[in-house]
Amino acid sequence: MIGFASVTLLLLVILFAGLPVAFSLGTTSIFLIYLYELPMKIVANTIFTSLDSFVVIAIPLFVLMSQVLLDGKVGDDLFEVMNAWVRHLPGGLGIATILACAFFAAISGSGAATAATIGMVAYPAMMARGYEKRFILGLLACGGTLGILIPPSIPLIIYGAVTEESIGKLFMAGVIPGVVLTTILVLFAVYRSQRGGYIRMEPASWTERIRVTRRNLPGIALPFLILGGIYTGAFTPTEAAAIGLVYSLAVTMFFYRTLALPDLPRVCLKAVRTSCMIAMIIGGAILFGRVMTLLEIPQKLTGLIIDWKLSVLMFVVAMNVLMLALGCILETVSIILLTMPLVAPILGALGIDPIWYAIVLTVNMEMALVTPPVGMNLYVISGLDKDIHMADVIRGVTPFIILMACFLVLTMLFPPMSTWLPSMMK
């Protein structure tokens, strides 16, 4: 017990001293293996097996697709289309920003990529139209988090890989909550704009709307291709990622002509850093999880929870509080990988629907993306322009965090919002 406590302490020390998460988990695992005389050969074996998975291949493919669309300026086009339709409404640019985020979220699996892609075009546009700066920053940081709730979603792929749930069903579970959260954000943007602080715009003519929409049709078709294919079972999520990638390349290189062949190695290089970072965390966390399982920690933990006779709601609330705390200091991939091997058996024991829990967890992780001090989207947004200060982003995001907390309660109270659509799949 003392040994175990000191190893946990070691993990915290090296983690906060700045050793990357993947290697911190690996190092801690080695100490535990040594301490409890487990076979050392599981180290290479487990890391190797963690990479031997067809499901997780979807991650580098989705990451590369996002990068292609970002460098191919498809975000600008999406924003332009949304703009043409809603800019004359009160808070029109705010609505266009959220809708563009939601749409890009249906192509990308990452919250940071969504915030970066839409932020680059929406921030200057909203600033020029007199919107309040903090409101814009909060809106973009929070709108970007739709990236992980609306499928495809990298956190949901990882959740599926750990719990062996169907990625297709997990993706579909995120659709309705994603639409509801988008609606809530749109309503909030309208409400805020009632208090003034923006310049109203002239409506676009119908000819302009149709012209803009038609010109950007290939980009608009992408989410329908990806999600439609997965929903009908025409292809697996991994294949959908591959097709989406090839399609995005074709569209940006031959249709929009925003990317040229010589750009490709640079685009791929940028994307591979993110995917590799995720793959390494998966390796480290799966090794850590394996050691935990060999030490029977999940079983003991499950036994404890059952002994305490925690109700489902109590357990889920407690988990959410823990996840919110973790979300302040760690990023989403690490949190899911670190906790799910321990939580999954408890879900089974308490009879909790793992698909519903996945969405509750994902909404919580959306908050992790915007809660200081460590929130990936806060950094992305403060990196948009050199005039943006972190303090302003944090202040701007605060009302949105409250809004998202309310939405989190909503997903907890109404499980069918998450589970109905996947139950309709074959």
Added chain:
Amino acid sequence: MLGQFRSAVERCNLALGMISGLGVLAMGVILTYEVVCRYFFNAPTIWAQETSTYLYMWTMLAAASYTLQEGKHVHVDLVVERLPGRARRVAEAATSLVGAAFCAIVSVQAYQMIAATVAFGKVSATPLRVPLWLPQSALLMGFALLTFQFAFIAVDRIAEVRETGAKGGERA
């Protein structure tokens, strides 16, 4: 001598990063080809899924050291970035040494795993019957490069700490 070795490793990292990036692209093309074959020619391939899994292992492991070189592995900088310069470098040196040690252990274990695979002549349990040392050697290569890269970072930070220490001494 060490400088030459180091620049060789760093160039190797960048080259592997580039190749890995294009490797991910290749995975996308292969899997799209598979879907096209299945739907339009009603002839699913037996190799696409397995090959892309091997490509995934190779690309992710080959890019690991490059990703470290670029400082893109996620780490918690909450505490470290609040430390004064010298303490931060000490922390970075220490964690890099820990990282190097961990990666060295994995490298050794990977080598033993590959040796056992070769000795028993293990192949994949699929129609392709790929010798398993092929994907497994990615683990050795990736973690060997990571060991070097962590060591280089540690050497740099220690040198910086010494330098500032010496300057501080002169002033005193």
